[in-house]
Amino acid sequence: MNNHEIDFKLHGDDMQFVEVELDPAETVVAEAGALMMMEDGIVMETIFGDGSTSSGGSGLMGKLMGAGKRIITGESLFMTAFTNNGTGKRHVSFAAPYPGKIIPMDLSMLNGKIICQKDSFLAAAKGVSIGIEFQRKLGAGFFGGEGFIMQKLEGDGLAFVHAGGTIYRKNLQKGEVLRVDTGCLVAMTGDVDYNIETVPGIKTALFGGEGLFFATLRGPGSVWIQSMPFSRLASRVFAAAPQNPAGRSKGEGSAAGGLFDLLGGR
Template identity: 80%
Template sequence: MNNHEIDYKLHGDDMQFVEIELDPQETVIAEAGSLMMMEDQIRMETIFGSGSDDQQGGLMGKLLGAGKRVITGESLFMTTFTNEGSGKKHASFAAPYPGKIIPMDLSEINGKLICQKDSFLAAAKGVAIGIEFQKKVGTGFFGGEGFIMQKLEGDGMAFVHAGGTMYKKVLEPGETLRVDTGCLVAMTGDVDYNIEFIGGVKTALFGGEGLFFATLRGPGTVWTQSLPFSRLASRVFAAAPEKGGSQGEGSIAGGLFGLLGGDRK
């Protein structure tokens, strides 16, 4: 095993967090800002790059790893949490919005997982977090999330987050699944993946489902989510009052203020 072997426990239902148990000198890496709480004698350190032990090239290697993360829209930095005590310690990491945290044992899926750029939450020290380029140029220009995705490589535990309800689909050889690009959470490295145009001007303009979808072809395993954060954010933005703040949508007074264009003090 090249990765630290960590134990964990999931808490909650729709707003989950993962509690990771660290033996002495064990380390977990996480996205900046995902920490919920940690016990004493755990040292927190901000690092450049992927967090993998085999990152080579000194400063230039670290800068390259950090640059790859910037391409995916993530922070330049990651954070490590190391147990420097003599007994077991715990650190917990929270999901960023309602959904499910999915534990992934990379040793059981041939050491590689491809996931959406914002779904990674935490992983055992030694898991390399990089980027996955798709071979077809059209995927990059038109796919949004499709062209550049994160890849997690190693043989340890990793934790990714799915919005809403998570669905796991095992694809048989040659079996095809079409997914809204935002609803794709993760897939194993053996899945053949491409972005396709929906087709039909009327459907593209008025269908309300976007212009492109992901076509996934087996064999392999795919994880999807029912509520991508982008979809949730667009609904919240569309429902927000133009002048900011709630006017009490469910009340007569709120409706009256909205009709009169007045502000509540």
């Protein structure tokens, strides 16, 4: 076991947070800004890169390589490590950034590797390597909805991934194929073959409302699917937001709105 062994408890339903229990000298690493609360005795430290010892060594060059991976995936240069410097068990909690579910993943039970959306990682036991995964096929990279690069979590410890809406895990048998909206793919084990296909039929592609591409996942392996990608949620919120300078939608108000119109407010 190269990673720290941590215990955890999930709280909540649609706006979850994860409470991690640390024994003395144990450490958990999280994305900057994920902290919700921590007990006395836990010390937080900003670290360069992902803080793992398996990302090119523990020297300056290893730290630079770890930080470089995070730049490529669009993440911050720094992460935050939370270490229990007390004599007893202490707890630290991390909150999800938007409505959805937190998925605990024991990498030792998943062949030591998970490929996930670049924005889905929340926290992990110290020692988990947070790297990059280049898609082997250019089509998957340019049209996959997550860009040419996805995150790769490697190790034998616990990692926590967050996604929107309801999360569904699908175990694919050898040769079994699943087609998924590109934005709904959260994570997959390293043995799943991932590619992009175009939506068949010009009318379906242009007027079907489902986009021009979908992800094709071929087993064996496990995949995690989200029912509400953040991009879909954001687009609906933006579409419903007021689009006029007064900051009010046309359906707002009644008497007050009519008086505003009579006074030349629009």
